[in-house]
Amino acid sequence: MQLKGKTVLITGGASGIGLEAAKQFLDNGANVIITGRNQVKLDAAKKLYPGLTAIQSDVSDKDDALKLFNQVKDLGGIDILYNNAGVLTSGINLGITSDQHFEDAAYEMNVNYLGVIRLNNIFLDMLKARKESAIINTTSILSYVPSLLEATYSASKVALRFYTEALRKHLQILNSDLKIFELLPPLLLQK
Numbered sequence: 001m002q003l004k005g006k007t008v009l010i011t012g013g014a015s016g017i018g019l020e021a022a023k024q025f026l027d028n029g030a031n032v033i034i035t036g037r038n039q040v041k042l043d044a045a046k047k048l049y050p051g052l053t054a055i056q057s058d059v060s061d062k063d064d065a066l067k068l069f070n071q072v073k074d075l076g077g078i079d080i081l082y083n084n085a086g087v088l089t090s091g092i093n094l095g096i097t098s099d100q101h102f103e104d105a106a107y108e109m110n111v112n113y114l115g116v117i118r119l120n121n122i123f124l125d126m127l128k129a130r131k132e133s134a135i136i137n138t139t140s141i142l143s144y145v146p147s148l149l150e151a152t153y154s155a156s157k158v159a160l161r162f163y164t165e166a167l168r169k170h171l172q173i174l175n176s177d178l179k180i181f182e183l184l185p186p187l188l189l190q191k
């Protein structure tokens with residue numbers, strides 16, 4: 001896919017892998033829109049790479065997602081939706097039976113899995129109408145090898161992997177040109 005002139009929306013693009021991806025897309029001539037919950041981080045990313053557009057938006061919030069769609073539409077729409085935003089709420093979570101553990105697991109599902117479905121559903125028609133377009137869903141090697149230390153995070157990424165494979169097959173059956181990619185980042189430890 002030729003990236004020059006394309007517009008990519010990267011959720012959670014203000015730090016980590018998303019921020020590096022934003023740089024790479026900009027370097028390859030794409031227009032880049034990043035999102036995140038924290039405005040301070042978004043401002044810092046914008047300062048680092050003034051070419052990008054930063055929009056505060058939480059993928060776990062329905063109203064935010066709809067607002068984001070309208071903002072992106074006003075900017076001319078997107079060709080690539082890169083679902084990068086993800087959370088890992090607790091380090092060691094098997095065998096912990098507190099309410100907090102349940103809440104953490106639910107939040108991981110809401111961001112890592114349901115947040116992706118929410119955005120894909122909202123942007124699907126826009127992306128299907130584009131000549132060359134793609135969705136990138138970020139899973140993890142922990143969706144292939146269940147992590148005992150991060151069991152609920154692993155499970156949220158398995159759900160996303162199965163959904164991603166099914167969405168790809170569904171679009172192939174419909175002869176859609178919209179490409180569906182699954183990204184499995186290698187282990188990246190934050191500084």
Ligand SMILES: NC(=O)c1ccc[n+]([C@@H]2O[C@H](COP(=O)([O-])OP(=O)(O)OC[C@H]3O[C@@H](n4cnc5c(N)ncnc54)[C@H](OP(=O)(O)O)[C@@H]3O)[C@@H](O)[C@H]2O)c1
Pocket residue numbers: 011012013014015016017018035036037038039041057058059060084085086087111138139140141184185186187188189190
């Ligand atoms: N790092 C690794 O080794 C690794 C390995 C495999 C897979 N992954 C996956 O790769 C992706 C990126 O990981 P990373 O290591 O770069 O993580 P990171 O540095 O923690 O960055 C995650 C980004 O997502 C944003 N975010 C979190 N919750 C959000 C929400 N509800 N709505 C919108 N944005 C949200 C965060 O910004 P705010 O806090 O401002 O919202 C942050 O910018 C994740 O999906 C992760 O599961 C990472």
